[in-house]
Amino acid sequence: MLAIKKAVSTLRDEEVKLHLMQLLAGIGELKEQSELLESALEEHMAEPVARLIDQYSSLMSLPAQRAFWDPAPDSTHVHILCGDSFGGSMKQALKGLSWTDTHKLIILRENYAIGPLEQLDTPVGRKVRSDWFRQNITENYNISYDCEEEYTEKLDNLEQIPEQAKVVIWTSGNACEQTALRLTAHLLGNRQNELIMIDACAICEQLFNRPDAFINYCHSGEIPSDKLREALLWINDGSRLTTEDIAQLSQEWQAISGQSGVLRIWQEDTLLEVPADYYDGYLLEKLDSLTPPPGEDGFLKSARLVGEALGYCEQYVGDTYFEHRVRELIYSGVLEIKGVPTAMRFYSIRRKKG
Incomplete structure (x- = not known):
């Protein structure tokens, strides 16, 4: 078993x-x-x-x-990145370059833009984070998510990085990946490995955007593997983190992990903690702009609203947080519900009448 x-x-x-x-x-x-x-x-x-x-x-x-992608003694490069979507594209890109024997992956599967991070370096802090996800995020997290398990796996993988390997930390302009960058720098602060920071989104926008056809990526998971393969060739042009850089990032992580909030955004090259209801007004504006289907008495599927909010949001937050705030608006009496809020596809919402 x-x-x-x-x-x-x-x-x-x-x-x-x-x-x-x-x-x-x-x-x-x-x-x-x-x-x-x-x-x-x-x-x-x-x-x-x-x-x-x-x-x-x-x-x-x-x-x-999966162990095939874990750091190995003969690794020349270990790539640290956020999300299974980005991880899947990276695997395909490395295969396309025939680099799989020497380039290995550490995939951070958590969304660090949301949920408490206070005292994440301690078992108490990790339990608080796990409990928050189980109590507030219905999709996928409420049963399977265990921050302690994720953190232990992360430490085990980092410990396996051989001394000669270059560590490539992939990031981009969003709170999830920027927070992960700072956490990774904090955890690797005492290692002698060369650390290289690369912004996949910025590279792909520079390589492939044209005046008549362009994409502005919110997070690295949006990048297809063929474009990522080209970005991998820019490894040597990445920013090499100095001892001072690593110390600064580690210090910023300690500041983040001293905060008690559950939502972070990336603004003007800075990680900001914002109130939990930061996007409530935005969600209500999107709801007011959408037309409910005929015969539904003004009710709109929650998934439709969340999808609309996700598609137009300039920040990378994730659909689960938006759906969490929709339920909070229901609980506070701002919205009415039809259906059962076990998952966003199972219920509809509208502005509360009268």
Whole structure:
């Protein structure tokens, strides 16, 4: 069971759904043929059983596959970056350059723009962060998120970085990646590795934007792997962090982890803590600008509002935080609800009448 738990914990959301659908399909075939089990197992059950075994083998091999990307003794470069989306694109880009033998990854899966960070260096602070996510973020976090586990994995991966490897920290102009940069510098402050900071979004905008066709990226996870492959060739042009730079970033992390708020933005090259309700007015403006579907008595799907807010927001906050604030507006009586707020696709909202 411990091996099974470890394998399942490595799955991303989309992989969980895919494996579950395939497993249920196989189990369904077994159920349909269950009456033949005793008399004709080999003839009638071989194919569905084999498929279940293949699914099991595929699932159980995932930890080994993921370990392939962990720092290794012969690594020349270790890339530290935020988010599974960016991580997936980076893997494809490294494969495209045939760099996978010597370039390894550490993926920070948390959204550092949201949630408490106070005393994150302590078990107490990590428990506070875990509890906040479980109590306020319904999508994906409320069951599976464990800050202590994430933090331990992060430290283990950083410890595996060999002395000769260059550490490439990928960042861009948003609170999540800028906070991660400062946390990483803090955790690596005593290491002798060369630290290189690269802004993937800025590089790709410089390389590919034209007057008649341009993209301004909010976060690195938006960059496709083919463009990221070109950005990787700029590693040697990245900013090498001096001892003073690292000390300054570490000091800024300590200041961030001394704050008690749950929302941060990146503004004028500075990380700012803002009130939890910072985006409430913005959400209400977006709601007022949208037209509810006919026959819904003015109710609009929560997912539609969150998607609209996400698409036009100049900051990278994440859909889960916007949905959290929609529920807070319901609880405070500003909005009315139709449906059950277990996930944003299950309920609709409108301005409270009268």
